[in-house]
Amino acid sequence: MPYRGRLAPTPTGRLHLGHARTFWFAQQRARAAGADARLILRMEDLDAARCHPEFAAAALEDLRWIGLRWNEGPDVGGPHAPYEQSKRQEVYLEVWQRLRDGGFIYPCARSRADVQRAAQAPHAEDEDAEPIYPAEWRPPTGIGREISTPGQANANWRFRVPDGETVAFTDALCGPQAFVAGSDFGDFLVWRRDDVPAYELAVVADDYAMAITEVVRGADLLRSTVRQILIFRALGWTPPAWCHAPLLLDENGKRMAKRHDALSLTALRAGGADPDKIIATFARELAK
Ligand code: GLU
Secondary structure (H helix, E strand, O other): OOOEEEEOOOOOOOOEHHHHHHHHHHHHHHHHOOOOOEEEEOEOOOOOOOOOHHHHHHHHHHHHHOOOOOOEEOOOEOOOOOOEHHHOHHHHHHHHHHHHHOOOEEEEOOOHHHHHHHOOOOOOOOOOOOOOOOHHHOOOOOOOOOOOOHHHHOOEEEEOOOOOOEEEEEEOOOEEEEEEEOOOEOOEEEEOOOOOEOHHHHHHHHHHHOOOOEEEEEHHHHHHHHHHHHHHHHHOOOOOEEEEEOOOEOOOOOEHHHOOOOOEHHHHHHOOOOHHHHHHHHHHHHHO
């Protein structure tokens, strides 16, 4: 099967150097996979309150400026259009229905703030850890099967994780990974109360529909990968291969993405930066 990778920017702001480095790395993976490899750009603009069309347009421009090219995407079309998540609601609804029918998900009136208050953060030192949904709040299996649309529940929908099971995968860059369901991560969101599909559901639905063979993204999403593996399994689908790139840190060892002043590509471009020099620094780092 020819390699199919993807670039999946979220247009909630300007892309910065950390994004550029991860996307450039994704392009390198695709190039290394041979002449028939394809790279897909998918705009992850599901959250209408936080995503803006001008950021989406800027993302495409900035990525082109830094030298990235894609074979399918919102601006170039392709066999799996539309490539904007905001236009793919039916794809997500179908996945939601299958998960509901299989008893894998349930509606839950508790808010994320409730979970935050009730839960002990599992590993304080791990900044990607989320508070664990308390298992005693879970309704019995089968609850929600009679609900015909996710919005009808007026509740968050969560995926019931197999408590105690170690979910493992081998990452092309980070090596063997393992997270224990119920202690490293808990029941996670698949559809939000405001009737927006959650990231984990949308990304699995799209990576499957777009026939992605390898997911390349930042290492902050390692834990999301095991959630996504559970969704793939529930649907009876084979997951793609995984490759998580280490995140770009600033001089104080802080993640670029978490800094408000992280250098945006737009600012670099406006300031006359040379994109080839930027790429050369990525390539040097990779060679280390
Ligand atoms: N859209 C996500 C982000 O910008 C990336 C999701 C993914 O690659 O799976 O963080």
